[in-house]
Amino acid sequence: xxxxxxxxxxxxxxxxxxxxxxxxxxxxxxxxxxxxxxxxxxxxxxxxxxxxxxxxxxxxxxxxxxxxxxxxxxxxxxxxxxxxxxxxxxxxxxxxxxxxxxxxxxxxxxxxxxxxxxxxxxxxxxxxxxxxxxxxxxxxxxxxxxxxxxxxxxxxxxxxxxxxxxxxxxxxxxxxxxxxxxxxxxxxxxxxxxxxxxxxxxxxxxxxxxxxxxxxxxxxxxxxxxxxxxxxxxxxxxxxxxxxxxxxxxxxxxxxxxxxxxxxxxxxxxxxxxxxxxxxxxxxxxxxxxxxxxxxxxxxxxxxxxxxxxxxxxxxxxxxxxxxxxxxxxxxxxxxxxxxxxxxxxxxxxxxxxxxxxxxxxxxxxxxxxxxxxxxxxxxxxxxxxxxxxxxxxxxxxxxxxxxxxxxxxxxxxxxxxxxxxxxxxxxxxxxxxxxxxxxxxxxxxxxxxxxxxxxxxxxxxxxxxxxxxxxxxxxxxxxxxxxxxxxxxxxxxxxxxxxxxxxxxxxxxxxxxxxxxxxxxxxxxxxxxxxxxxxxxxxxxxxxxxxxxxxxxxxxxxxxx
Amino acid sequence: xxxxxxxxxxxxxxxxxxxxxxxxxxxxxxxxxxxxxxxxxxxxxxxxxxxxxxxxxxxxxxxxxxxxxxxxxxxxxxxxxxxxxxxxxxxxxxxxxxxxxxxxxxxxxxxxxxxxxxxxxxxxxxxxxxxxxxxxxxxxxxxxxxxxxxxxxxxxxxxxxxxxxxxxxxxxxxxxxxxxxxxxxxxxxxxxxxxxxxxxxxxxxxxxxxxxxxxxxxxxxxxxxxxxxxxxxxxxxxxxxxxxxxxxxxxxxxxxxxxxxxxxxxxxxxxxxxxxxxxxxxxxxxxxxxxxxxxxxxxxxxxxxxxxxxxxxxx
Numbered sequence: 001x002x003x004x005x006x007x008x009x010x011x012x013x014x015x016x017x018x019x020x021x022x023x024x025x026x027x028x029x030x031x032x033x034x035x036x037x038x039x040x041x042x043x044x045x046x047x048x049x050x051x052x053x054x055x056x057x058x059x060x061x062x063x064x065x066x067x068x069x070x071x072x073x074x075x076x077x078x079x080x081x082x083x084x085x086x087x088x089x090x091x092x093x094x095x096x097x098x099x100x101x102x103x104x105x106x107x108x109x110x111x112x113x114x115x116x117x118x119x120x121x122x123x124x125x126x127x128x129x130x131x132x133x134x135x136x137x138x139x140x141x142x143x144x145x146x147x148x149x150x151x152x153x154x155x156x157x158x159x160x161x162x163x164x165x166x167x168x169x170x171x172x173x174x175x176x177x178x179x180x181x182x183x184x185x186x187x188x189x190x191x192x193x194x195x196x197x198x199x200x201x202x203x204x205x206x207x208x209x210x211x212x213x214x215x216x217x218x219x220x221x222x223x224x225x226x227x228x229x230x231x232x233x234x235x236x237x238x239x240x241x242x243x244x245x246x247x248x249x250x251x252x253x254x255x256x257x258x259x260x261x262x263x264x265x266x267x268x269x270x271x272x273x274x275x276x277x278x279x280x281x282x283x284x285x286x287x288x289x290x291x292x293x294x295x296x297x298x299x300x301x302x303x304x305x306x307x308x309x310x311x312x313x314x315x316x317x318x319x320x321x322x323x324x325x326x327x328x329x330x331x332x333x334x335x336x337x338x339x340x341x342x343x344x345x346x347x348x349x350x351x352x353x354x355x356x357x358x359x360x361x362x363x364x365x366x367x368x369x370x371x372x373x374x375x376x377x378x379x380x381x382x383x384x385x386x387x388x389x390x391x392x393x394x395x396x397x398x399x400x401x402x403x404x405x406x407x408x409x410x411x412x413x414x415x416x417x418x419x420x421x422x423x424x425x426x427x428x429x430x431x432x433x434x435x436x437x438x439x440x441x442x443x444x445x446x447x448x449x450x451x452x453x454x455x456x457x458x459x460x461x462x463x464x465x466x467x468x469x470x471x472x473x474x475x476x477x478x479x480x481x482x483x484x485x486x487x488x489x490x491x492x493x494x495x496x497x498x499x500x501x502x503x504x505x506x507x508x509x510x511x512x513x514x515x516x517x518x519x520x521x522x523x524x525x526x527x528x529x530x531x532x533x534x535x536x537x538x539x540x541x542x543x544x545x546x547x548x549x550x551x552x553x554x555x556x557x558x559x560x561x562x
Numbered sequence: 563x564x565x566x567x568x569x570x571x572x573x574x575x576x577x578x579x580x581x582x583x584x585x586x587x588x589x590x591x592x593x594x595x596x597x598x599x600x601x602x603x604x605x606x607x608x609x610x611x612x613x614x615x616x617x618x619x620x621x622x623x624x625x626x627x628x629x630x631x632x633x634x635x636x637x638x639x640x641x642x643x644x645x646x647x648x649x650x651x652x653x654x655x656x657x658x659x660x661x662x663x664x665x666x667x668x669x670x671x672x673x674x675x676x677x678x679x680x681x682x683x684x685x686x687x688x689x690x691x692x693x694x695x696x697x698x699x700x701x702x703x704x705x706x707x708x709x710x711x712x713x714x715x716x717x718x719x720x721x722x723x724x725x726x727x728x729x730x731x732x733x734x735x736x737x738x739x740x741x742x743x744x745x746x747x748x749x750x751x752x753x754x755x756x757x758x759x760x761x762x763x764x765x766x767x768x769x770x771x772x773x774x775x776x777x778x779x780x781x782x783x784x785x786x787x788x789x790x791x792x793x794x795x796x797x798x799x800x801x802x803x804x805x806x807x808x809x810x811x812x813x814x815x816x817x818x819x820x821x822x823x824x825x826x827x828x829x830x831x832x833x834x835x836x837x838x839x840x841x842x843x844x845x846x847x848x849x850x851x852x853x854x855x856x857x858x859x860x861x862x863x864x865x866x867x868x869x870x871x872x873x874x875x876x877x
Contacts, residue, residue, distance in 0.1 A: 081599065081602075081644070081838070082599065082600045082644040082645065082646075082838070083600075083644060083645050083646035083647070088600065088601050088602070088605070090601070090602030090604060090605075091602065162606070162608055162609055162612065163609075163612055164609075165597075165600075165601045165605055165609040165610070165612065165613050166605075166609075167601065167602055167604045167605050169606070169609070170604055170605070170606055221646075238826075239645050239647060239652065240645075240826050240830065240831075240834070241729070241826050242732075244732075270727075270824075271824070272824035273821055273824065273830075274821050274822055274824070276711060276822075277714075277821075277822050277823065277824055280711075280714050280715065280718065280719055280726055281726050281727060281824075283719045284718045284719045284722065284725075284726035285722075286725065286726045286727055437592070437837060440598065441595070441598070444595070444611075444614075444620070447607040447610070448607060482606055482607075483604065
């Protein structure tokens with residue numbers, strides 16, 4: 001079967017899934033995008049499904065006024081923690097900074113689906129282990145050099161080289177090895193994977209933020225030589241203060257009416273560390289957009305008549321891990337479940353996020369968060385059950401446990417809530433709070449064996465958004481995952497997960513996901529009480545910002561009305 | 563007098579050496595490491611080790627200290643490890659910003675607090691005196707991040723009288739910077755006002771009880787001349803000493819204010835450098851503050867000596 005035939009088959013299969021009620025229309029769009037089916041094809045598929053249109057996830061799409069040309073938008077957010085090298089950045093400041101002039105092969109849309117960017121289309125072979133990407137033609141870098149397959153290859157090989165220290169390597173390891181990327185021709189790139197991998201397009205999307213496409217001659221200093229294909233060009237960068245951009249007059253992008261993008265003349269990124277200081281700047285009208293708004297302290301923004309806070313389905317989590325290398329969690333499933341039944345997830349969501357986040361039930365496959373996931377069973381607070389489980393676990397009179405966490409973001413409040421909610425069941429939680437630096441520090445000789453975040457008996461670890469459930473699971477639940485704080489090793493789950501990663505057929509994939517989900521929930525290696533939605537705040541006259549909230553904020557179609 | 567200054571300047575050298583060693587040693591004890599800060603928690607340990615090796619951060623502490631100190635005295639302050647920029651211009655720019663803010667705050671603080679203190683002292687035990695003492699004292703106990711947020715909200719967000727940021731847009735004339743510095747300077751002023759005003763008040767009260775003041779009043783000198791010619795000059799000695807030491811406090815207060823107002827000063831730089839163990843940057847920033855502290859104390863001593871000839875003799 002040729003890959004075109006294969007894609008046709010797959011498209012047909014998706015329509016069948018929707019018709020049978022195994023999949024929603026939104027899920028179809030997301031899966032179609034992963035398989036590189038174009039928006040037009042996806043639209044035809046939806047039409048073929050018949051039935052009612054579902055409401056769009058985009059909060060602003062329906063009320064979009066006519067674009068206004070010109071103007072400069074001011075963004076506010078934290079400064080990059082370090083020198084902003086796209087190969088190594090991991091923080092909001094760094095990502096927002098480079099995202100304005102660099103682009104990826106694929107972008108994430110507002111519901112974590114994939115959107116063609118520098119790649120116009122992509123197709124897997126029938127095993128899912130060789131992926132062919134067709135690149136956009138006629139794109140030039142802002143230094144005038146053409147964008148070609150060679151730039152993709154050097155960009156990907158760069159993050160795969162351990163010497164470059166890229167965080168993307170940890171997501172790609174075991175999936176794509178050095179030398180696995182080759183140019184078929186000037187505008188076609190072929191990735192030969194280490195194993196079949198159905199979610200591969202996510203790995204080279206903006207969801208894996210170190211895979212930005214850099215010029216083949218990238219010299220390691222993006223601030224001095226800000227060469228990219230994006231809608232803006234960096235003209236000035238003052239460390240810890242401000243980045244200034246002007247529009248890229250030769251940008252390849254056009255809007256639906258064929259008008260040249262971006263609409264804006266330029267933009268600025270104002271760097272302010274403190275959240276309340278950022279909020280005050282927004283309220284005073286000194287800046288226009290805050291790409292990521294933190295829930296704590298944002299109440300005033302919600303009620304400000306001049307501002308609009310958009311909510312996007314985020315997938316950031318706070319993993320509460322039980323370290324199964326040590327007592328009391330080792331070989332004691334009832335005890336872990338007992339803690340899970342102590343949590344009142346609604347109350348936590350209310351207290352931490354004003355009730356605006358999505359609830360989690362200790363599994364990564366949550367359909368409201370990751371379209372395409374099988375339904376998961378809610379786990380409600382149930383002290384009778386918790387006490388029974390505690391007794392089964394060998395602690396009828398309760399026990400003392402320690403919860404280690406960093407004094408960072410909402411972790412201290414979350415830890416406090418866990419402590420309060422566990423008490424009635426007889427579980428006394430002692431809080432071991434440390435600084436962010438101490439929590440992630442470790443001995444040079446044996447970092448993984450000493451750092452608190454991977455070795456505390458019970459820990460809270462904060463994770464940023466990941467676009468697909470499998471990416472989370474691979475990063476923290478596989479026995480060989482370097483970031484496993486739970487040190488879980490369930491052979492049945494591991495074998496199934498391997499199958500899941502390589503299965504393209506949607507029905508079997510959903511079936512495997514359902515099994516993975518129920519094993520994970522039942523064995524309870526980690527608690528996932530919620531998925532944090534993303535807030536983006538802007539003045540009411542700012543429109544057209546794209547991207548699923550958070551750091552990825554694409555201003556190519558943004559504009560300001562008078 | 564010159565000998566006093568010379569001796570004090572000489573004393574600064576061993577103090578600075580000791581301070582620089584302490585910073586190195588303390589940073590060693592702090593958790594975290596440079597490469598981890600640069601690459602983030604999700605980089606693998608192999609990647610972190612490789613970077614540490616490249617940065618030279620894996621060598622013994624004394625080797626790194628000797629290398630840094632050698633460079634520092636010869637004017638080569640090295641590169642900031644996290645920002646990948648030369649330290650010298652980074653620190654120079656930040657220090658300039660901080661000095662401007664601190665200087666502007668001092669210009670507001672010193673005359674105001676002396677006037678308030680002397681005024682209270684001259685009306686000792688009156689309701690006005692008590693009112694001033696209580697209100698300035700309560701202002702000193704309000705942390706600057708609290709007063710800063712309240713002031714920002716009232717004057718920048720609500721009334722919109724003053725700008726919310728501490729820096730004017732690029733290209734603005736230099737004088738406009740002071741307009742932008744009014745809001746950040748006020749919390750610093752509130753914090754210092756209490757200390758200095760109280761010193762000025764006590765000094766005034768003490769001097770007023772001196773026989774020479776009684777003589778001056780009895781011989782019929784106008785009240786204005788008594789105050790400006792005798793009271794003020796003598797009451798200033800303890801006040802100036804306090805101002806000198808408060809400059810150190812002021813720089814400490816700057817850390818909080820700079821973070822709150824996103825002002826790119828030395829306090830902001832120190833916090834960043836300490837968090838990520840960026841030693842070249844941290845050393846340079848802390849030593850600059852230390853020098854500033856010592857110099858301001860020295861200047862205070864000189865002013866005191868000029869005001870009080872007995873100290874000058876003893877010096």
